[in-house]
Amino acid sequence: MSVPVPLLSVQGLTKHFSSRGSTLAVFEDVSFEVQQGEIVCLLGPSGCGKSTLLQTVAGLQSATAGEVCFAGRSLRSPHPEMGLVFQDANLLPWLNVWQNVALGLRLRAGRKQGVNVANAVNRSLQSVGLDGFARLYPHQLSGGMAQRAALARALVRQPRLLLMDEPFAALDAFTRRHLQSLLVQLVRERDTAVLLVTHDIDEALFIGDQVLLMTARPGRIEREWHIQTPHPRWRHDEQMLSLHAYILEHLSQHSWVNEREVVTWEI
Numbered sequence: 287m288s289v290p291v292p293l294l295s296v297q298g299l300t301k302h303f304s305s306r307g308s309t310l311a312v313f314e315d316v317s318f319e320v321q322q323g324e325i326v327c328l329l330g331p332s333g334c335g336k337s338t339l340l341q342t343v344a345g346l347q348s349a350t351a352g353e354v355c356f357a358g359r360s361l362r363s364p365h366p367e368m369g370l371v372f373q374d375a376n377l378l379p380w381l382n383v384w385q386n387v388a389l390g391l392r393l394r395a396g397r398k399q400g401v402n403v404a405n406a407v408n409r410s411l412q413s414v415g416l417d418g419f420a421r422l423y424p425h426q427l428s429g430g431m432a433q434r435a436a437l438a439r440a441l442v443r444q445p446r447l448l449l450m451d452e453p454f455a456a457l458d459a460f461t462r463r464h465l466q467s468l469l470v471q472l473v474r475e476r477d478t479a480v481l482l483v484t485h486d487i488d489e490a491l492f493i494g495d496q497v498l499l500m501t502a503r504p505g506r507i508e509r510e511w512h513i514q515t516p517h518p519r520w521r522h523d524e525q526m527l528s529l530h531a532y533i534l535e536h537l538s539q540h541s542w543v544n545e546r547e548v549v550t551w552e553i
């Protein structure tokens with residue numbers, strides 16, 4: 287039986303920066319796969335190289351070594367079927383919400399496929415609950431609404447993979463939880479895969495099918511959990527809390543391991 291090609295395959299990815307004659311290894315030998323429809327969370331402390339890794343996977347930065355394959359093909363520049371969402375919504379202040387989301391489609395790929403822009407934008411806004419706010423400008427939005435708009439802008443092109451860099455980190459706890467649930471619901475409906483980087487253990491355990499734990503200097507993936515608990519998950523589940531405590535302990539001890547450990551977790 288043939289094994290299906292993973293949507294995203296990252297093999298031996300390494301990134302070094304050179305400055306004033308010395309070399310800084312940001313991350314080394316990072317390997318993982320993301321399957322269609324899967325949510326993979328890359329969890330690690332600030333400074334461990336998560337953003338640089340995500341940008342390298344996206345083709346926005348070059349790798350020192352290793353390979354990124356998307357749908358079986360080697361990737362060296364941004365792919366139209368990948369959507370990006372950052373911590374800052376990055377909406378253009380002179381365009382309203384509708385126009386900002388439409389920007390996501392104003393690319394050759396969208397036009398070539400004969401996409402009906404108005405329908406696609408309206409549907410995307412509706413899916414994130416912003417259909418009544420299309421005419422507002424970015425300065426009139428709350429942080430949560432701005433992130434919904436950024437999500438709508440990424441989803442409007444119907445990406446097969448969403449790359450997200452701490453998309454909810456700047457939001458209050460209530461809004462953050464709400465948007466985490468919305469994200470899980472939306473990507474499940476669309477069978478979209480997600481690679482989300484976060485330093486929030488709760489977030490990774492709440493949404494991730496796979497949680498990859500990255501430690502710093504240089505960034506490496508030390509542990510991976512395959513969490514088979516169905517959604518919606520209960521945040522106060524005893525086993526979730528004990529896994530949370532274990533990860534926190536591991537990060538604060540900053541112990542080093544030589545072998546990557548793989549755990550399948552079903553609650």
Ligand SMILES: Nc1ncnc2c1ncn2[C@@H]1O[C@H](COP(=O)(O)OP(=O)(O)O)[C@@H](O)[C@H]1O
Nearest residue numbers: 303305310312331332333334335336337338339
């Ligand atoms: N262009 C660059 N030149 C040199 N060092 C960099 C550059 N970009 C990032 N770094 C370093 O890489 C490390 C990881 O940064 P980053 O990917 O932003 O981590 P995280 O997102 O996990 O907080 C940091 O120590 C940062 O200073």
Ligand SMILES: [Mg+2]
Nearest residue numbers: 336337338451
């Ligand atoms: Mg970062």
